Amino acid sequence: xxxxxxxxxxxxxxxxxxxxxxxxxxxxxxxxxxxxxxxxxxxxxxxxxxxxxxxxxxxxxxxxxxxxxxxxxxxxxxxxxxxxxxxxxxxxxxxxxxxxxxxxxxxxxxxxxxxxxxxxxxxxxxxxxxxxxxxxxxxxxxxxxxxxxxxxxxxxxxxxxxxxxxxxxxxxxxxxxxxxxxxxxxxxxxxxxxxxxxxxxxxxxxxxxxxxxxxxxxxxxxxxxxxxxxxxxxxxxxxxxxxxxxxxxxxxxxxxxxxxxxxxxxxxxxxxxxxxxxxxxxxxxxxxxxxxx
Numbered sequence: 001x002x003x004x005x006x007x008x009x010x011x012x013x014x015x016x017x018x019x020x021x022x023x024x025x026x027x028x029x030x031x032x033x034x035x036x037x038x039x040x041x042x043x044x045x046x047x048x049x050x051x052x053x054x055x056x057x058x059x060x061x062x063x064x065x066x067x068x069x070x071x072x073x074x075x076x077x078x079x080x081x082x083x084x085x086x087x088x089x090x091x092x093x094x095x096x097x098x099x100x101x102x103x104x105x106x107x108x109x110x111x112x113x114x115x116x117x118x119x120x121x122x123x124x125x126x127x128x129x130x131x132x133x134x135x136x137x138x139x140x141x142x143x144x145x146x147x148x149x150x151x152x153x154x155x156x157x158x159x160x161x162x163x164x165x166x167x168x169x170x171x172x173x174x175x176x177x178x179x180x181x182x183x184x185x186x187x188x189x190x191x192x193x194x195x196x197x198x199x200x201x202x203x204x205x206x207x208x209x210x211x212x213x214x215x216x217x218x219x220x221x222x223x224x225x226x227x228x229x230x231x232x233x234x235x236x237x238x239x240x241x242x243x244x245x246x247x248x249x250x251x252x253x254x255x256x257x258x259x260x261x262x263x264x265x266x267x268x269x270x271x272x273x274x275x276x277x278x279x280x281x282x283x284x285x286x287x288x289x290x291x292x293x
Contacts, residue, residue: 004036004037006040061098080181099177108180133188134159180232198232199232203238204265
């Protein structure tokens with residue numbers, strides 16, 4: 001089992017001018033700790049749960065590009081790119097650029113978007129849920145077509161039309177940057193995972209709840225003829241054992257999820273003080289997690 005770090009907040013007691021150095025230090029600490037994944041949220045306003053729109057928030061792909069220059073081994077991704085925020089052709093180009101410049105470490109974490117306030121606040125259309133999922137499916141198809149250097153032809157969808165799906169240079173990842181779909185919705189999200197994704201990201205509930213979601217995913221895979229084992233299963237962890245240094249408790253919790261097939265668990269932290277927290281809490285946890293599964 002592998003460990004990932006997800007950065008969720010950009011407050012800093014010394015102001016925004018201190019964020020660059022803090023991010024670089026967090027990236028270096030995470031790699032030194034053996035972390036395999038580093039991600040940020042895709043929001044323009046901070047979420048209500050983490051303080052609301054008045055709190056600082058950085059644009060996600062700019063942030064990942066900065067982190068790419070200060071790391072060398074970790075996979076880098078947005079968790080979860082809102083499908084409404086960028087035209088699919090531009091999103092495919094952005095992720096391809098990150099992949100090229102990071103040496104093949106980019107991932108496309110993506111979902112249907114949900115934060116209505118930032119859409120309205122910034123003038124971004126916020127269509128109904130059903131339409132957002134249809135746009136998500138078309139976006140996945142566009143990205144896969146753009147990342148195929150043998151297919152530069154048009155794309156004709158209901159919501160998006162591209163005269164050319166040209167992406168030069170193409171990503172350096174083989175066959176393309178990993179696509180990770182975030183969310184646990186059984187009818188739409190997990191069906192899209194089965195059809196298009198290389199990985200899924202679930203919120204950690206009880207082992208029984210996670211097991212149920214994975215059973216649903218397995219059935220969707222059977223329906224579309226997909227090999228369930230080809231999909232990497234990841235989960236966000238929101239408990240306190242890592243934060244408090246209870247390594248035995250953390251390992252015991254994670255053992256149950258590893259038995260279900262969860263391969264990577266992600267722990268979250270604000271950027272302020274992240275490097276020290278990673279050194280003190282995450283670094284000891286990573287090797288314990290590696291012993292599981």
